[in-house]
Amino acid sequence: xxxxxxxxxxxxxxxxxxxxxxxxxxxxxxxxxxxxxxxxxxxxxxxxxxxxxxxxxxxxxxxxxxxx
Numbered sequence: 001x002x003x004x005x006x007x008x009x010x011x012x013x014x015x016x017x018x019x020x021x022x023x024x025x026x027x028x029x030x031x032x033x034x035x036x037x038x039x040x041x042x043x044x045x046x047x048x049x050x051x052x053x054x055x056x057x058x059x060x061x062x063x064x065x066x067x068x
Contacts, residue, residue: 002061006034008052023047 009019016030049056052065
């Protein structure tokens with residue numbers, strides 16, 4: 001799942017460690033999330049949404065998989 005976490009973090013002048021501390025996760029979790037290697041739990045997605053004061057749909061981009 002693609003997301004805009006890195007762009008939002010940079011816009012606000014935050015480093016990964018600061019965001020991780022605010023969300024109560026590790027910096028590695030933020031790094032993996034930004035690189036698209038990790039999809040957050042629904043709980044973490046809501047925490048990120050609340051932190052940035054944006055709807056989840058504005059942060060995470062759901063793409064249907066082709067099953068052709």
